[in-house]
Amino acid sequence: MPIPFVKEFDPNYGQAVILAPNIRRLTAPNPSPFTFKGTNSFLIGTDTLALIDPGPNDKNHLQTLLKHIDSHPLSHIFVTHCHLDHCGLAKKIAQHTGAKIVAVGRYRHANNEAFSNQIILESGSQIDFKPDIDLKDGQTIEGDGWAITSVTTPGHMASHTAFALANSGILFTGDHVMAWSTTVIAPPEGSMRDYMHSLDKLLKRHDKVYLPGHGGAVYKPHHFVRALKTHRKIRECAIFNRLAKGDCDIKTIVQTLYRDTDPKLHKAAALSVFAHLEDLVARNLVKTKGAPSLYGHYSIS
Structure with a gap:
């Protein structure tokens, strides 16, 4: 939709x-x-x-x-x-x-x-x-x-x-x-x-x-x-799929998922990915060392 x-x-x-x-x-x-x-x-x-x-x-x-x-x-x-x-x-x-x-x-x-x-x-x-x-x-x-x-x-x-x-x-x-x-x-x-x-x-x-x-x-x-809601769920799935393919940090995920987005908006995109990862960690679907961080490394639980 x-x-x-x-x-x-x-x-x-x-x-x-x-x-x-x-x-x-x-x-x-x-x-x-x-x-x-x-x-x-x-x-x-x-x-x-x-x-x-x-x-x-x-x-x-x-x-x-x-x-x-x-x-x-x-x-x-x-x-x-x-x-x-x-x-x-x-x-x-x-x-x-x-x-x-x-x-x-x-x-x-x-x-x-x-x-x-x-x-x-x-x-x-x-x-x-x-x-x-x-x-x-x-x-x-x-x-x-x-x-x-x-x-x-x-x-x-x-x-x-x-x-x-x-x-x-x-x-x-x-x-x-x-x-x-x-x-x-x-x-x-x-x-x-x-x-x-x-x-x-x-x-x-x-x-x-x-x-x-x-x-x-x-x-x-x-x-x-x-x-x-549908847009955010699709984005969540895309982030999860990037982790499954070996991407482990926000910068790499943004470069792939937002490659057609104005580079001026990449900082905001990084924060959006961070917000999704923070939620995924809270739901025990993704893991990271310590508290979620903008520069942390992530993997599927």
């Missing part, structure tokens, strides 16, 4: 795209191989507003957000996860508006094992991120004409959460599910096992549309999520 990616997307930098009477999308001008055309911020409401993912610490995006918030009160800033391309402006927007920052916990690793060899991706993380309101799974924040409920979706990051807008059928999925690409799972912040469980969690829901943190909407959520 191929993933039905949608690559067409107009970011309309500096403008607010009206998606519904109470939802506006504003895309930050931070395009890259990892952020697509930029990070999507969403203004919710018509009177007192909420903001989902303020985006990167970018002067132009800050001015765009403040322009469209205008004289409306902003009560809450919801953050899907604390990668800097999503939360970088949270404190500045809070200082300008008095809004409370809302998220599911502080920055943390998915795995408590020591990882000495971690590749840091372009967006980075705000290690000292601390929300004013620490949400639990299923907790709802009510505002003026809107209610937003947390749906924890660890995988891309341990503290990643999606947000459901009441009575709309819309789920804001951050980087967990995106129409333009699969997400990066990068240990120790991310976990393949958590990611797969979070996909299963979404399949139990009845959302009609996903609005991701990058790119356009996902209009057939269950079909798309099932395709993502």
